[in-house]
Amino acid sequence: MASQVLVAANRGPLSYALAADGTLSAQRGGGGLVSGLSAALAEQPGALWVCAALSDADREAVRRDVSEPGVRMLDIDPTMYDDAYNGIANSVLWFTHHHLYDVPREPVFDAEFRRRWGSYVAYNEAFARALAEEAAEGAHVLVQDYHLALVPGQLRELRPDLRIAHFTHTPWASREYLDMLPADVREQLVRGMLGADVVGFHTRTWADAFMSAAHLDDERRVAVYPLGVDADELRALARRPEVDAKLAELRAEIGDRRTIARVDRTELSKNILRGLLAFRELLTVHPEWRGRVVHLASAYPSRQDLKVYRDYTAAVAELAAEINAEFGTEDWQPVLVSVKDDFARSLAVYRMADVALVNPVRDGMNLVAKEIPVLSEAGCAVVLSTGAGAYEELRRDALTVNPYDVSATAEALHTALSMPDAERADRTKRLAAAATTLPPAAWFRAQLAALV
Ligand code: G6P
Numbered sequence: 001m002a003s004q005v006l007v008a009a010n011r012g013p014l015s016y017a018l019a020a021d022g023t024l025s026a027q028r029g030g031g032g033l034v035s036g037l038s039a040a041l042a043e044q045p046g047a048l049w050v051c052a053a054l055s056d057a058d059r060e061a062v063r064r065d066v067s068e069p070g071v072r073m074l075d076i077d078p079t080m081y082d083d084a085y086n087g088i089a090n091s092v093l094w095f096t097h098h099h100l101y102d103v104p105r106e107p108v109f110d111a112e113f114r115r116r117w118g119s120y121v122a123y124n125e126a127f128a129r130a131l132a133e134e135a136a137e138g139a140h141v142l143v144q145d146y147h148l149a150l151v152p153g154q155l156r157e158l159r160p161d162l163r164i165a166h167f168t169h170t171p172w173a174s175r176e177y178l179d180m181l182p183a184d185v186r187e188q189l190v191r192g193m194l195g196a197d198v199v200g201f202h203t204r205t206w207a208d209a210f211m212s213a214a215h216l217d218d219e220r221r222v223a224v225y226p227l228g229v230d231a232d233e234l235r236a237l238a239r240r241p242e243v244d245a246k247l248a249e250l251r252a253e254i255g256d257r258r259t260i261a262r263v264d265r266t267e268l269s270k271n272i273l274r275g276l277l278a279f280r281e282l283l284t285v286h287p288e289w290r291g292r293v294v295h296l297a298s299a300y301p302s303r304q305d306l307k308v309y310r311d312y313t314a315a316v317a318e319l320a321a322e323i324n325a326e327f328g329t330e331d332w333q334p335v336l337v338s339v340k341d342d343f344a345r346s347l348a349v350y351r352m353a354d355v356a357l358v359n360p361v362r363d364g365m366n367l368v369a370k371e372i373p374v375l376s377e378a379g380c381a382v383v384l385s386t387g388a389g390a391y392e393e394l395r396r397d398a399l400t401v402n403p404y405d406v407s408a409t410a411e412a413l414h415t416a417l418s419m420p421d422a423e424r425a426d427r428t429k430r431l432a433a434a435a436t437t438l439p440p441a442a443w444f445r446a447q448l449a450a451l452v
Contacts, residue, residue, distance in 0.1 A: 003163070004136045005047040005448065008127050008151060009144035010085065012051030012071055013038045016061045024061055026068075030265060030302065030341055032367045033144060033169045036227050040444030041070075050130050052076055052085070052123075072134065076126055083119030085147065086305050093146040093189075096177050097170045098269040098362045109182050117185060121150060124192070128154035135162055140451050142444075143196065145169050150188060153195030163451040166196040167225070170364040171389065172209040190214045198450045200225050202365040202389040225446055226393060229370045230439035231432065238347040238375050246348035250296070253336070254352075258293040258417055261353035261380075263346045263368050265302035266313045266339070271359045271385070271403050272299055273312075276319045276335065278359070278409035283327050283334065286414050291332045293417060295357075296349050300341035313339075350375040354424075355416040356382045358390070361403045365389035369398070370435035379425035381416035383409065393434045397427040 011034055014026040028034065041047050053059040053073045061067055062075040076084075092113070095101050107113075128151050131141055143151045143166045152164045172178075178186060190213055193199050200223050201207040207222050216222065237243070260279065264270040279295045299316055303309045320335040327334045338345065356372040369390040372380055384391055384398035391400065399412040419427075438446070 004139040005044050006050060006131055006135055006139055006141045007037060007041065007047065007144065008050045008131055008141065008148055009033060009037065010052050010089070010147035011054065012049060012073060013041075014068065014071070015054050016057040016066075018057035018060055024057060024064070024066060028343075030300070032227070032365060035367065036169075036440045036443065037144070039230055039233060039440035043441045043444070046070075048072060048134055050074065050127060050134065052081060052127075054081075054085075072130060074126055074130055076123060080119045080122055082305070083116040084123035086303075087116035088120040089147040090303055090306060092181075093149070094170065094269075096173045096181060097146060097168075099174070099177055100268050100361075101177075101180070107180060109185075121188075124148055124150035125154055127151050128158060131155055131162075132158040135159060137161055138163070140448055141165070142167065142447060150192035151195075153192040156195040164196045165198045165200060165447050165451055166193050167200040167447065168193075168206065168210075168364070169202070170206075171362050172201065172206040172213070174209060175212060178209075178213050186213070194221070197221065198223055198447070200447060202226050203392045205392065206364065206389065223447075223450060225443050226389070226438055227365055227367070227440065227443045228436050228438040229367060229374060230441070231374050231436045233439075234371060234374050238351055240344070242344045243347045243351070246342075246345045247351055250345075250348055250352060254294050254296075257291075257332075258289075258354045259296055259349075259352055260293060260355040260357055260413060260417070261296045261298075261349045261372065262357045263298040263349060264300075266299040266309065266316060267302050268308065268312055269360050269362055270299075271361045272297065272316050273319060274403065274406050274409065275357050275359050276316070276323060277406045278357075278413060279335065280323050280326070281406055281410035282413045283323075285410060289414070289417065290327060290334075291329065294333070295335045296338070296353075297335060298338045298342075298346055298349060300339055347375065351377050353380045354378065355413060356380050357409075357413065358382060358388060359385040359401060359403045359409060360388050361385070362387040363389055369394060370431075373428045373431035373435055376428060379421065379428040381419050381424050381427065382431060383412045383416055390435075393437070394431055397430045397434070 011029045016024045050072045053075050062073045067073050140163045152166050207224050320337045350372050353376050358369040366388040382398040385403040387403050401409045401412045
C-alpha cells in the first residue's frame with residue numbers, strides 16, 4: 001500500500017471570513033504555493049494538509065470544527081503567531097531571501113528579535129507535534145517554505161521513522177545576505193532544513209546558494225523541482241462564462257488598444273513601482289504609444305499587517321495616479337490598477353495580454369510568467385526579469401531585463417509591443433511548452449518518488 005502523505009504549510013488551501021451575523025465562509029488562499037499544492041493534492045486520496053489558523057475567523061472555524069476533510073488547522077496563540085509569521089517569517093526570512101533590506105537601517109537583531117525568534121521556534125514545534133501525532137508509521141511528510149524551516153529537524157527527533165522532504169518556494173539568499181543573520185540563527189535554519197531527507201528548490205541557482213550556506217558538497221540531499229503549470233486545467237478555468245464576461249467588460253473599456261499586463265500580490269519583491277516607472281518612460285521616449293496601449297496592473301493586497309507593505313501599496317496607487325494625470329486624455333486612461341483579488345478577472349487579463357510584464361527583483365519561481373503564455377489568445381511577449389526563478393526555463397523566448405534598469409525595461413516593453421505577430425506567436429508556443437514541463441501533480445509526484 002502507498003504510504004500516507006502529509007503536507008505542512010503555513011497557509012492552508014482555504015481561509016475563512018467571519019460575517020457580522022456570525023456565519024463563516026471559505027475562500028481560496030493567494031500565492032504560488034497554494035495554487036501549486038492544491039492542484040497536486042487533488043490527486044492524492046487521503047492526504048492531510050496541516051496549516052495554521054491565520055486569522056480570528058480561521059480560529060473560530062477550528063473551534064466550531066468546520067474545517068474541510070483533509071485539512072487540519074492549528075489554533076496557535078495569536079501573539080505567538082504574529083511574532084512568527086509577521087515578525088520573523090515575513091520581516092526577516094522573506095527579506096533575507098529576496099534581498100529586500102534597506103541596509104543603512106535594517107536589519108536590527110536586538111532583544112525584541114530574540115523574543116520573536118523564540119515564538120518562531122515554538123510555532124515550528126506546534127507543527128512538528130501535530131505532524132508527529134497525525135502521521136502513520138513510515139508516512140511521507142512534505143514541509144513547505146521558509147515559515148517552517150525548523151520543522152524537519154524537530155519532527156525527525158519526534159518520529160525517526162518518517163520520510164521527510166522540505167521545499168522552499170522562495171529564492172535562497174546569497175552568502176552576503178545570509179551572513180547578516182546572527183550565526184546561531186543561521187545555523188538553526190540550515191540544520192533544521194537538513195533534518196529532511198531531501199531539500200528541494202525551484203531552480204539550480206537557489207539550490208546552489210543553499211548548498212554553499214550549508215557547506216554541503218554532497219548533492220544527493222538537495223534537489224531541483226521547477227514548478228510549472230497545468231495547461232488543461234488552466235484553459236478549463238479560463239473558458240468559464242464568468243471569465244468571458246470579464247473579458248468582454250475589459251474589451252469594452254480598453255477598445256482595440258494594446259495591453260501590457262501584470263498580475264501580482266502587492267509585494268515588495270515584485271518590483272511594481274519600477275514597472276510603472278518603465279511604463280511612464282515608454283510613454284515619454286516612445287510617444288507613438290500614447291493613446292494606443294493600456295497597462296493593466298492587478299496588484300491585490302498582501303501582508304497588510306506590515307507597515308512597509310501598506311506604504312508600498314499606497315505608493316503603487318499614487319504613482320499610477322500620477323501617470324494617469326500626466327498622460328491621460330478624455331478617452332484614454334493609461335494605467336488601470338485593480339486591487340481586488342479577482343481570479344476570473346486575472347484570467348481574462350491573461351487571455352487578452354499582448355505583453356506580460358514580470359519584473360521582480362528576486363522571485364522563487366513566478367507562476368504568472370508561466371500562466372500568461374498558456375492562456376494568451378493572440379500570443380504574448382513576456383518581459384522577464386533575470387531575478388525570477390522562471391528566467392532559467394523561459395529566458396530563450398522572453399525579453400529579459402535587469403529589474404533595476406528602468407530604461408532597459410521601457411525599451412523591452414517597446415520591443416515587445418512592436419514584435420511582429422508571427423514571431424510573437426512562435427515565441428509564445430515555446431514559452432507555453434517550457435511552462436508546462438512539470439505541472440503541479442508531476443512536481444509533487446517527483447518529490448514523493450525521491451523519498452522512497
Ligand atoms: C509566496 C510564499 C508562500 C505564501 C505566498 C502568499 O508564494 O512562498 O509561502 O503563501 O507567497 O503569501 P502569504 O503571506 O499571504 O501566505
